[in-house]
Amino acid sequence: MSDYNFAYLDEQTKRMIRRAILKGLAVPGYQVPFASREMPMPYGWGTGGVQVSAAALTPEDTFKVIDQGSDDTTNAVSIRKFFEKTAGVAVTEETEKATVIQTRHRIPEAALTEDQILVYQVPIPEPLRFLEPRETETRKMHSLEEYGLMHVKLYEDISQHGAIATSYAYPVKVADRYVMDPSPIPKFDNPKLEMAAIQLFGAGREQRIYAVPPYTPVVSLDFEDYPFEATKADHPCDLCGAEDSYLDEVILDDAGNRMFVCSDSDYCRCRREAGHVGRLGVETAA
Amino acid sequence: MTPLLQVRDVAKMYGARIGCTDVSFDLYPGEVMGIVGESGSGKSTLLNCLAGHIAPDRGQVIFDTRADGPVDTVTMSEPARRMLGRTDWAFVHQHARDGLRMNVSAGGNIGERLMAVGARHYGDIRARAVDWLDRVEISETRVDDRPSAFSGGMQQRLQIARNLVTDPRLVFMDEPTGGLDVSVQARLLDLLRGLVRQMGLSALIVTHDLAVVRLLADRLMVMKDGHVVEAGLTDQVLDDPQHAYTQLLVSSVLQV
Numbered sequence: 378m379s380d381y382n383f384a385y386l387d388e389q390t391k392r393m394i395r396r397a398i399l400k401g402l403a404v405p406g407y408q409v410p411f412a413s414r415e416m417p418m419p420y421g422w423g424t425g426g427v428q429v430s431a432a433a434l435t436p437e438d439t440f441k442v443i444d445q446g447s448d449d450t451t452n453a454v455s456i457r458k459f460f461e462k463t464a465g466v467a468v469t470e471e472t473e474k475a476t477v478i479q480t481r482h483r484i485p486e487a488a489l490t491e492d493q494i495l496v497y498q499v500p501i502p503e504p505l506r507f508l509e510p511r512e513t514e515t516r517k518m519h520s521l522e523e524y525g526l527m528h529v530k531l532y533e534d535i536s537q538h539g540a541i542a543t544s545y546a547y548p549v550k551v552a553d554r555y556v557m558d559p560s561p562i563p564k565f566d567n568p569k570l571e572m573a574a575i576q577l578f579g580a581g582r583e584q585r586i587y588a589v590p591p592y593t594p595v596v597s598l599d600f601e602d603y604p605f606e607a608t609k610a611d612h613p614c615d616l617c618g619a620e621d622s623y624l625d626e627v628i629l630d631d632a633g634n635r636m637f638v639c640s641d642s643d644y645c646r647c648r649r650e651a652g653h654v655g656r657l658g659v660e661t662a663a
Numbered sequence: 664m665t666p667l668l669q670v671r672d673v674a675k676m677y678g679a680r681i682g683c684t685d686v687s688f689d690l691y692p693g694e695v696m697g698i699v700g701e702s703g704s705g706k707s708t709l710l711n712c713l714a715g716h717i718a719p720d721r722g723q724v725i726f727d728t729r730a731d732g733p734v735d736t737v738t739m740s741e742p743a744r745r746m747l748g749r750t751d752w753a754f755v756h757q758h759a760r761d762g763l764r765m766n767v768s769a770g771g772n773i774g775e776r777l778m779a780v781g782a783r784h785y786g787d788i789r790a791r792a793v794d795w796l797d798r799v800e801i802s803e804t805r806v807d808d809r810p811s812a813f814s815g816g817m818q819q820r821l822q823i824a825r826n827l828v829t830d831p832r833l834v835f836m837d838e839p840t841g842g843l844d845v846s847v848q849a850r851l852l853d854l855l856r857g858l859v860r861q862m863g864l865s866a867l868i869v870t871h872d873l874a875v876v877r878l879l880a881d882r883l884m885v886m887k888d889g890h891v892v893e894a895g896l897t898d899q900v901l902d903d904p905q906h907a908y909t910q911l912l913v914s915s916v917l918q919v
Binding site (some may be wrong): 521525535 | 775780807
């Protein structure tokens with residue numbers, strides 16, 4: 378243990394954040410303003426997610442951090458270490474064992490349970506921002522449920538690309554009321570937003586928290602003649618052979634060779650340990 | 664016949680200065696009314712009060728809604744007023760870039776109001792956008808171009824298409840021909856006159872250009888220092904002005 382208060386933030390701050398979280402859960406998809414603190418990491422590294430995690434963690438929790446689905450990238454490692462040091466909680470890379478999972482840009486492939494909390498890092502919480510720069514106006518649009526503008530963006534996509542080209546941060550309507558930015562997760566993950574776990578979204582720089590309670594209906598916006606499609610690269614994973622997981626494309630050399638590999642590193646590891654082998658995989662001793 | 668719009672004693676003050684005051688009139692369906700006056704005479708303030716962009720300090724603006732009959736739009740709830748603003752009302756700004764989304768294609772600009780009232784079929788929205796581009800004499804091939812690639816006159820016509828696509832019954836126009844050269848102005852006026860007659864629109868047109876009201880307006884209101892100094896049939900007011908200011912205004916027009 379260290380000299381830090383449990384999970385770095387002081388108790389008053391955590392209390393303030395918990396109030397925002399509870400309000401967010403009570404009004405699914407509504408962006409609750411909160412007094413975001415300076416964190417010992419730069420904006421854009423997950424300061425919002427870290428504050429939400431700090432407020433949600435208890436000493437009995439097991440913590441997992443993923444960045445683009447992976448447990449071993451810089452962002453994931455630094456945040457995991459941060460809470461190991463300041464909260465002294467158990468950490469894990471296994472999705473099933475974690476009780477609090479902080480994520481950047483992915484939802485784990487394994488279905489989450491009612492005993493888990495998924496915390497998202499959000500860069501820009503306002504789904505209408507790039508269409509309507511005025512915060513006063515976007516707030517009014519949310520409060521009056523004027524969401525025609527969101528479809529203008531999708532219209533522009535189709536008119537320019539022949540299909541809805543938005544592939545991440547795909548806008549959703551939560552509980553038939555608020556339009557919400559699900560953070561930059563690929564739209565492949567959108568159908569998973571209706572899940573058993575609590576989902577909390579923290580935007581540190583923008584000072585907003587929002588939430589999706591368990592089993593809340595989450596609908597991806599679309600047109601009748603251009604329905605929503607959850608897309609992924611049309612390949613199996615080259616390491617574990619999975620055909621149902623979201624894939625990263627990795628360029629191997631300058632001769633055009635590339636491989637596709639699960640972006641969820643824990644999911645891929647579990648499958649390989651269970652004996653699945655992809656095109657470029659090697660047998661692991663189980 | 665019930666008037667489409669009944670304005671009763673509307674006033675707006677900017678601190679101690681008068682924006683506009685004691686304005687009352689009726690506008691009947693299919694009627695076009697011009698509001699003329701010099702800069703600072705309160706005509707834009709009046710138009711913004713009537714269109715719900717600013718709240719008047721006093722008075723009533725009673726609009727004959729499709730569902731509930733005459734309702735005072737000043738005291739109605741904001742969602743209801745904004746709903747009117749994108750269904751039964753249209754507002755054409757002097758500068759097209761105030762009324763358009765410059766970073767959205769022409770088709771998207773026209774489709775926005777349709778999507779705002781619940782249209783969710785891309786093919787239908789696009790078909791109506793193309794239809795409206797045709798009606799304002801913009802080539803169908805420009806449907807995916809952004810308004811920033813359009814000339815001033817085209818931008819203004821696009822703004823009109825974007826406003827009329829939901830079949831509004833009342834159009835507010837704030838200097839619709841301002842900043843356009845005369846030949847483009849003439850085409851725009853021709854187009855507006857055709858649309859107004861075809862669709863049976865009522866319109867309130869604010870302008871300082873007497874030629875515009877002569878062509879478009881059935882009735883005319885002359886404003887000075889926030890007050891209406893003269894009102895009547897357009898030809899009557901322009902050909903036989905009674906008030907000293909109206910006489911000055913009419914005689915100020917250059918004869919070519």
